[in-house]
Amino acid sequence: MNQSFPSKLLEHAVDAFATLPGIGRRTALRLVLHMLKQEEEHVDSFAKALTDLRKNVKHCKICHNICDTDTCEICADELRDKSTICVVQSIQDVMAIENTQQYQGVYHVLGGIISPIDGIGPSDLNISSLVERVKEGNIKEIILALSPTTEGETTNFFISRKLQPYNVRISTIARGVSVGEELVYTDEITLGRSIINRIEFKTKEL
Amino acid sequence: MNQSFPSKLLEHAVDAFATLPGIGRRTALRLVLHMLKQEEEHVDSFAKALTDLRKNVKHCKICHNICDTDTCEICADELRDKSTICVVQSIQDVMAIENTQQYQGVYHVLGGIISPIDGIGPSDLNISSLVERVKEGNIKEIILALSPTTEGETTNFFISRKLQPYNVRISTIARGVSVGEELVYTDEITLGRSIINRIEFKTKEL
Numbered sequence: 330m331n332q333s334f335p336s337k338l339l340e341h342a343v344d345a346f347a348t349l350p351g352i353g354r355r356t357a358l359r360l361v362l363h364m365l366k367q368e369e370e371h372v373d374s375f376a377k378a379l380t381d382l383r384k385n386v387k388h389c390k391i392c393h394n395i396c397d398t399d400t401c402e403i404c405a406d407e408l409r410d411k412s413t414i415c416v417v418q419s420i421q422d423v424m425a426i427e428n429t430q431q432y433q434g435v436y437h438v439l440g441g442i443i444s445p446i447d448g449i450g451p452s453d454l455n456i457s458s459l460v461e462r463v464k465e466g467n468i469k470e471i472i473l474a475l476s477p478t479t480e481g482e483t484t485n486f487f488i489s490r491k492l493q494p495y496n497v498r499i500s501t502i503a504r505g506v507s508v509g510e511e512l513v514y515t516d517e518i519t520l521g522r523s524i525i526n527r528i529e530f531k532t533k534e535l
Numbered sequence: 536m537n538q539s540f541p542s543k544l545l546e547h548a549v550d551a552f553a554t555l556p557g558i559g560r561r562t563a564l565r566l567v568l569h570m571l572k573q574e575e576e577h578v579d580s581f582a583k584a585l586t587d588l589r590k591n592v593k594h595c596k597i598c599h600n601i602c603d604t605d606t607c608e609i610c611a612d613e614l615r616d617k618s619t620i621c622v623v624q625s626i627q628d629v630m631a632i633e634n635t636q637q638y639q640g641v642y643h644v645l646g647g648i649i650s651p652i653d654g655i656g657p658s659d660l661n662i663s664s665l666v667e668r669v670k671e672g673n674i675k676e677i678i679l680a681l682s683p684t685t686e687g688e689t690t691n692f693f694i695s696r697k698l699q700p701y702n703v704r705i706s707t708i709a710r711g712v713s714v715g716e717e718l719v720y721t722d723e724i725t726l727g728r729s730i731i732n733r734i735e736f737k738t739k740e741l
Contacts, residue, residue, distance in 0.1 A: 333633060335608060335626065336601045338588040345584040348577075349566050360555050362626060364585060365592065365601075371554075372589040376582035378551040379570060382544040383578040386571065395542045395571075402541060420541065420568060427539060 393438040393455045410434045412469040442484040470498040599644040599661045616640045618675040648690040669701045676704040
């Protein structure tokens with residue numbers, strides 16, 4: 330869409346929105362024209378929320394999760410089990426696992442996964458700080474909760490090798506048929522794994 | 536998605552993005568985390584583009600199109616035919632028609648269409664200023680280019696009645712089968728209209 334904009338100001342705002350992932354120029358125009366209809370204070374507070382975030386947000390010095398203070402709420406929580414670390418790719422993953430309310434340990438945010446195609450190597454990720462945490466002791470288990478892709482498996486392998494010298498249990502989250510999912514719609518690899526990694530049937534769990 | 540955010544700053548930015556049309560909280564989070572990875576200057580200029588637009592953008596005093604000066608480029612252009620006014624709903628419509636490079640007249644942006652359900656009446660639209668333009672004379676034709684919906688037809692009817700006292704030709708844009716579209720995939724109403732409003736076959740046009 331090679332559009333001639335009636336206003337340079339409009340064009341600049343559309344250009345800015347179009348830099349966002351998944352937002353094309355047509356959508357950007359729609360969003361900007363929506364903003365234009367809002368009160369000036371609303372637009373100002375929208376802009377301020379963004380600049381404030383970028384300027385003042387911090388990353389937890391322990392687990393690299395996003396936070397407003399030096400240490401994130403999870404690491405600072407005395408009730409969490411500090412001997413279990415769940416290794417995740419991103420902040421979204423922390424939020425997703427927290428939403429399940431099933432995990433009482435702490436996290437370690439890698440900030441990505443090893444992906445040679447995208448030029449992301451182990452040194453670009455928060456791996457050495459994870460090794461440091463384990464080296465300091467008192468860690469009993471590392472749960473690798475990365476995506477079940479080639480990149481995820483590579484990263485799992487790299488981390489597990491780095492942690493081999495230390496006396497720590499390493500596990501990965503279970504792969505299997507989704508709860509509520511029909512067997513016939515499950516992909517073959519997942520279904521195959523769910524048979525290999527079958528678990529003992531306990532009436533209690535039902 | 537009832538999420539607990541690890542940071543208030545993050546939550547505020549996500550809340551801001553989620554006010555945009557078609558952007559849910561999950562998408563908002565993805566966009567905000569993308570912004571967070573950008574340089575601080577990039578985020579600042581993004582925010583500035585928005586606030587600058589809201590603060591400084593103007594609407595053409597003749598046609599209500601968006602512009603940076605008092606009169607838009609189209610109305611100020613001496614080569615455009617000022618005796619033909621194309622009435623459109625929004626600024627996007629002006630841009631869409633301009634992109635066709637088939638129209639040499641000027642525009643009048645209503646800023647919406649009559650829609651009792653949404654509480655939009657004739658007085659909420661730029662209709663009286665259109666009547667003023669016609670009243671001042673020198674207007675030969677009004678082209679109604681609104682959406683072919685009930686609301687669009689209602690607005691067409693209202694405007695045409697308002698313009699009845701003046702000696703001006705009123706037309707609407709042609710409805711018909713899209714160029715390149717297969718007949719079988721055209722909806723019945725459009726196909727029906729395309730037969731009723733058939734035009735003389737000219738070999739020259741091919």
